[in-house]
Amino acid sequence: MSKDGKKITVLDPIGQPSGIFGSRLNPDSVPWAIHDPVNQPRDTAEKLEHLNMAPRLDNLEGKIVFLVNTGFAGGKEFIEELDAWFKENRPNIKTEVRHKQTSMFTDEPQLWAEIKQKGDAAILGVGG
DSSP states (O other), X not given: OEETTEEOOOBOTTSOXXXXXXXXXXXXXXXXXXXXXXXXXXXXXTXXXXXXXXXXXXXXXXXXXXXXXXXXXXXXXXXXXXXXXXHHHOTTSEEEEEEOSSOTTSOOHHHHHHHHHHOSEEEEEOOO
């Protein structure tokens, strides 16, 4: 995405470059731009380069996997279906279902701390 011939890099809720998102460009910006949704990320990809994904586990046998409904439409049903699948097909993998209490775009430090303390892995479901 560009404005006045300059490339603009902004981030979506998981920190991936995605186009115009997160902060108001300026009062003269085009009407279709998203204007300052509450609690959206406002960092550039360059500022977040040092962040890495968690290392991949060799397997999930005997592990605790948190299944998190992030609040998108259909997410609750997806997580419930995934939980049922694990119970039926992979009973040696313990699942813990959690539902975000806030917006899908907001941070939930207590939930992340619980997952980090008690879990081995997490699947964040977005539905659709």
